[in-house]
Amino acid sequence: MNHQSKVLIVENNELNLKLFHDLLIIQNYEVMTSKNGLGIPALIENERPDLILMDIQLNGISGIDIIKELKKNPATSSIPIIAITAFAMKNDEAKISASGCDMYLPKPVSIDLFFQALHKFIEPNNKN
Structure with missing residues (x-):
């Protein structure tokens, strides 16, 4: 039995959340939001997703802080994280x-780009 890749989306914009969710469902990923x-x-x-899509601008908490915390924890440090954000000045990117x-x-x-990024870190789940 194939392992179904699990992706966590952390995103406070409803439309983006729905878009990312739908794109992942089309590809047969298991999705958490x-x-x-x-x-x-x-x-x-607890859930051990195979990939995390992290919005940087969240309400009351910085996605950057969450990423740093996850990367410091040996239990979660190896999970790939794709940061997704609208505000990207040069220093923000750094x-x-x-x-x-x-x-x-x-x-x-x-x-x-979204699909290229996904497939860079996890296998496509399409069942052809």
Whole structure:
């Protein structure tokens, strides 16, 4: 039996959350979502997703802080994280990279880039 790759989306924008969710479902990924980032480190330790899509601008908490926390924890440090954000000045990009995320995608996210990024870290789950 094939392991179905599990992806966690942490995104507070409803439309982006739905878009990413739908794109992942089309590809047969198992999808978990969080709108606020609260309790994410514990959720990730329990659920062990194969990939995390992390919005950087969350309500009341920085995605960068969550990424740093996850990368410091030996139990979650090996899970690839793709940071997704709309605000990307040069220094923001440096901060995002310094957080330890594995890749960065600017919003609005191109669908092609989104799938390329996914497949860089996890196998496609398409059942042809």
